[in-house]
Amino acid sequence: MKKPNIRKLISRMDxxxxxxxxxxxxxxxxxxxxxxxxxGDIVPPTEESPETPEISLANQMQVPVPTNGQQAGGGQxxxxxxxxxxxxxxxxxxxxxxxxxxxxxxxxxxxxxxxxxxxxxxxxxxxxxxxxxxxxxxxxxxxxxxxxxxxxxLKLEPGTGLYVKAVVVGSxxxxxxxxxxxxxxxxxxxxxxxxxxxxxxxxxxxxxxVIKLVVNRGGKIQSFHIKLQNAPNGLVQAAATxxxxxxGADIQDIDAVMKLQFKLPDKNxxxxxxxxxxxxxxxxxxxxxxxxxxxGGTRIRDVKQLQSLxxxxxxxxxxxxxxxxxxxxxxxxxxxxQQAPTAPKIPFLGPADVAIEGAWIGMDVAELSAxxxxxLGLPAGTSGVLVADVEGPPASMVGFQVSDVITAVNGEPTxxxxxxAAATQxxxxxxxxxxxxxxxxxxxxxxxxxxxQGTKIKTGLDSKxxxxxAARPIDGYLxxxxxxxxxxxxxxxxxxxxPYLVIVDLQKDxxxxxxxxxxxxxxxxxxxxxxxxxxxxNISEQTAQSxxxxxxxxxxGVVGTALEAIGLYQSNSLLAMQGF
Amino acid sequence: MKYRACRKCADSVGVVNVVGNILMIxxxxxxxxxxxxxxxxxxxxxxCADLLATLVMIIGLKLSDREEDADYPYxxxxxxxxVSIIIYLFLMVIAAFIIYEGIVSIVQGRKVIIxxxxxxxxxxxxxxxxxxxxxxxxxxxxxxxxxxxxxxxESRSDVYASIxxxxxIIGAKLGFHFMDPLAAAVVGVIIIKxxxxxxxxxxxNLLDKAPEEEILVNATKALGTVETVRGVKNIFARxxxxxxxxxxxxxxxxxxxxxQCETIKKNVKQAIAxxxxxxxxxxxxxxxxxxx
Numbered sequence: 001m002k003k004p005n006i007r008k009l010i011s012r013m014d015x016x017x018x019x020x021x022x023x024x025x026x027x028x029x030x031x032x033x034x035x036x037x038x039x040g041d042i043v044p045p046t047e048e049s050p051e052t053p054e055i056s057l058a059n060q061m062q063v064p065v066p067t068n069g070q071q072a073g074g075g076q077x078x079x080x081x082x083x084x085x086x087x088x089x090x091x092x093x094x095x096x097x098x099x100x101x102x103x104x105x106x107x108x109x110x111x112x113x114x115x116x117x118x119x120x121x122x123x124x125x126x127x128x129x130x131x132x133x134x135x136x137x138x139x140x141x142x143x144x145x146x147x148x149x150x151x152x153x154l155k156l157e158p159g160t161g162l163y164v165k166a167v168v169v170g171s172x173x174x175x176x177x178x179x180x181x182x183x184x185x186x187x188x189x190x191x192x193x194x195x196x197x198x199x200x201x202x203x204x205x206x207x208x209x210v211i212k213l214v215v216n217r218g219g220k221i222q223s224f225h226i227k228l229q230n231a232p233n234g235l236v237q238a239a240a241t242x243x244x245x246x247x248g249a250d251i252q253d254i255d256a257v258m259k260l261q262f263k264l265p266d267k268n269x270x271x272x273x274x275x276x277x278x279x280x281x282x283x284x285x286x287x288x289x290x291x292x293x294x295x296g297g298t299r300i301r302d303v304k305q306l307q308s309l310x311x312x313x314x315x316x317x318x319x320x321x322x323x324x325x326x327x328x329x330x331x332x333x334x335x336x337x338q339q340a341p342t343a344p345k346i347p348f349l350g351p352a353d354v355a356i357e358g359a360w361i362g363m364d365v366a367e368l369s370a371x372x373x374x375x376l377g378l379p380a381g382t383s384g385v386l387v388a389d390v391e392g393p394p395a396s397m398v399g400f401q402v403s404d405v406i407t408a409v410n411g412e413p414t415x416x417x418x419x420x421a422a423a424t425q426x427x428x429x430x431x432x433x434x435x436x437x438x439x440x441x442x443x444x445x446x447x448x449x450x451x452x453q454g455t456k457i458k459t460g461l462d463s464k465x466x467x468x469x470a471a472r473p474i475d476g477y478l479x480x481x482x483x484x485x486x487x488x489x490x491x492x493x494x495x496x497x498x499p500y501l502v503i504v505d506l507q508k509d510x511x512x513x514x515x516x517x518x519x520x521x522x523x524x525x526x527x528x529x530x531x532x533x534x535x536x537x538n539i540s541e542q543t544a545q546s547x548x549x550x551x552x553x554x555x556x557g558v559v560g561t562a563l564e565a566i567g568l569y570q571s572n573s574l575l576a577m578q579g580f
Numbered sequence: 581m582k583y584r585a586c587r588k589c590a591d592s593v594g595v596v597n598v599v600g601n602i603l604m605i606x607x608x609x610x611x612x613x614x615x616x617x618x619x620x621x622x623x624x625x626x627x628c629a630d631l632l633a634t635l636v637m638i639i640g641l642k643l644s645d646r647e648e649d650a651d652y653p654y655x656x657x658x659x660x661x662x663v664s665i666i667i668y669l670f671l672m673v674i675a676a677f678i679i680y681e682g683i684v685s686i687v688q689g690r691k692v693i694i695x696x697x698x699x700x701x702x703x704x705x706x707x708x709x710x711x712x713x714x715x716x717x718x719x720x721x722x723x724x725x726x727x728x729x730x731x732x733x734e735s736r737s738d739v740y741a742s743i744x745x746x747x748x749i750i751g752a753k754l755g756f757h758f759m760d761p762l763a764a765a766v767v768g769v770i771i772i773k774x775x776x777x778x779x780x781x782x783x784x785n786l787l788d789k790a791p792e793e794e795i796l797v798n799a800t801k802a803l804g805t806v807e808t809v810r811g812v813k814n815i816f817a818r819x820x821x822x823x824x825x826x827x828x829x830x831x832x833x834x835x836x837x838x839x840q841c842e843t844i845k846k847n848v849k850q851a852i853a854x855x856x857x858x859x860x861x862x863x864x865x866x867x868x869x870x871x872x
Contacts, residue, residue, distance in 0.1 A: 018642050021638070021639075022635045022636060022639065022663075025605075025628050025631055025632055026632070026667065026670065028605065028609070029625055029671065029674055032609050032612075032613075032621050032624050032625050033678070035609070035621055036622065036625075037677075039612075039613065039616050039618050039621065
């Protein structure tokens with residue numbers, strides 16, 4: 001050291017302080033190393049390649065879906081939800097991702113899963129239904145199936161109580177002392193046997209309220225008091241990301257059909273499907289059919305990105321929206337953070353009193369009667385066509401639900417059955433204006449043989465579905481390839497990891513499981529058990545060929561649990577793999 | 581010296597280097613994490629290694645200033661080496677991890693989406709490094725300190741790591757995703773090289789390795805200038821923290837009195853201290869010189 005001033009500086013330093021230097025640098029090195037490892041873990045977002053023709057159905061089904069049930073955090077959820085529209089599109093009805101949902105948000109979301117047609121809704125990019133989720137306070141419990149053996153051990157009647165599968169760290173439930181493995185018997189003095197019940201109870205509560213949970217822990221009855229909270233930031237964000245009503249504007253992602261219909265240059269941006277009267281969105285001049293392409297200076301890709309910008313923006317600040325409207329870009333000023341007027345709640349819908357019936361793309365429709373209008377809580381004078389029943393694909397696939405009201409097809413209003421029939425006659429892909437509860441949205445119906453993302457399906461959509469329907473009922477057993485030997489196990493996505501076979505006898509409502517076996521034995525096993533239908537997450541073309549040579553119908557690309565797969569199979573919602 | 585301020589400038593070189601290094605570490609670390617470049621993070625660790633070298637030196641200075649006591653009669657001069665061996669062994673583990681992770685992510689073909697801010701981080705680091713180099717060289721020339729110039733050239737080689745990282749980032753940006761982890765692995769190798777050098781140096785100093793020939797030759801020459809010294813029997817030297825410790829055995833005339841011997845010792849100490857531009861400890865033993 002030949003630097004006298006350093007020496008002077010040092011001599012003034014205390015000896016204890018001296019060690020601080022290298023120690024802090026070393027600490028920083030450790031921090032950097034941790035970050036270094038962390039940087040490597042960042043997986044690139046699934047690249048969108050919607051225009052590429054689909055090579056085979058099985059191939060398309062391999063799109064990675066976050067099925068990570070163990071992730072109890074909310075952020076995961078948001079990502080999971082959003083990746084659906086981009087990567088998967090409407091073509092894949094099998095996408096039920098049950099494990100992700102209950103984990104963090106818990107409350108309102110449960111209803112989605114029980115909604116039989118929701119699977120398709122996600123694919124379509126219409127995430128409207130999750131709208132209500134943020135209002136309910138959160139407990140932080142994730143419920144799962146109560147295994148029969150566990151129930152016996154706890155001396156519980158099967159089907160009573162809710163098994164706590166996971167407790168969100170730092171959640172009110174954790175603070176109150178609820179643990180994984182507890183069985184919740186009562187919530188707020190009401191017996192609970194279904195997840196929805198908890199959601200319903202929570203909806204009537206607000207943050208700060210205290211509810212009592214009675215649980216069975218290891219055979220003993222204990223009670224806990226939980227002080228409810230609003231979902232933490234991440235969770236709110238998760239819900240908000242999926243909430244496409246923004247200041248009175250219903251927004252959604254653009255798919256290939258909409259792009260054609262609205263003559264858009266590309267699929268970037270966010271389309272406005274409806275504007276609530278007297279909302280800030282209306283005041284600022286937004287109109288239905290507008291495509292928001294820029295938010296301030298930032299180019300908008302999709303709903304997720306717009307939501308993240310909105311969340312990051314300062315409430316009360318003004319932002320310039322660049323909107324693509326009938327071939328031109330228009331700039332609109334918008335003041336952020338204003339609340340849209342809340343629409344009235346939807347009363348329960350009884351069986352539709354059907355006047356004139358029709359059928360279209362796998363659903364029964366009827367002219368909307370005045371009775372329906374009032375029971376649906378729609379503004380008087382609303383006319384359109386009511387979806388009375390969604391029977392199967394493609395209607396269920398693209399996201400139609402019972403009690404949707406179709407107000408226009410391809411921009412042509414459909415106030416009655418006659419105009420609806422006329423509008424749907426020339427069906428070469430349509431964008432349908434739908435009122436669902438207090439939401440308006442566009443649902444894209446792809447032309448036959450295409451998915452909503454514009455990818456081509458190898459065989460025509462319609463013909464394929466008919467063939468599937470005609471092929472049932474199949475004699476013999478239904479078998480599901482799973483990751484563990486339980487009826488509730490996840491459908492395996494990777495056959496090389498020694499799967500198990502869950503064999504179901506639908507007539508007798510019984511099932512059996514095999515031991516783990518190697519991939520090469522599938523063919524032999526299916527013969528042995530007289531398996532006629534095989535559900536799996538993913539299968540090689542070779543294996544599929546040899547199996548189908550034995551007369552096994554293969555349903556590939558299924559995500560979720562074996563139980564869900566059975567449900568899907570029974571509701572004829574699975575597509576058989578063919579043409580390989 | 582060209583200007584009056586040159587002396588001041590040269591004095592500030594040390595502080596500028598420390599501050600510049602800290603600044604670089606922070607910029608590289610931050611930009612690396614935000615920009616998601618493994619290479620840049622590795623480079624930040626690399627800069628940490630440099631900064632640690634300086635800090636260890638400072639610790640050594642401070643500790644070897646401490647007076648020897650009953651328990652440690654030879655003082656605390658060697659603690660610097662032990663500290664630096666520990667620190668660099670630790671850094672070596674980190675570097676090994678960096679190389680391993682880098683290779684793993686190349687093998688797995690991971691895609692890391694790098695942001696341009698990482699490239700800016702690398703560019704800023706290169707610029708800071710270059711500016712510090714220029715200042716050191718200029719100041720070293722002006723105050724005639726070749727060691728300062730030599731040190732500046734040494735630390736300039738740090739810039740190669742940053743350049744490699746920049747290339748890696750640009751490569752990754754162009755779609756060659758393996759290039760960023762590759763740059764990280766290269767930087768990891770550089771860090772390991774530095775660590776090995778320092779560990780080797782410290783271990784050798786712990787073993788009291790003889791200093792460069794030149795130092796001993798200079799000292800011997802200096803001894804020749806002390807008049808009463810009749811001959812040099814032996815001269816050793818070793819590093820002891822910031823000190824250079826000499827041990828010398830000299831011949832003096834047999835008739836020399838003890839008080840004369842004390843004067844000779846004093847002169848010898850002075851002569852040796854003058855022959856080298858660092859602090860010295862000189863131990864002198866005198867032997868009677870006989871003509872036979």
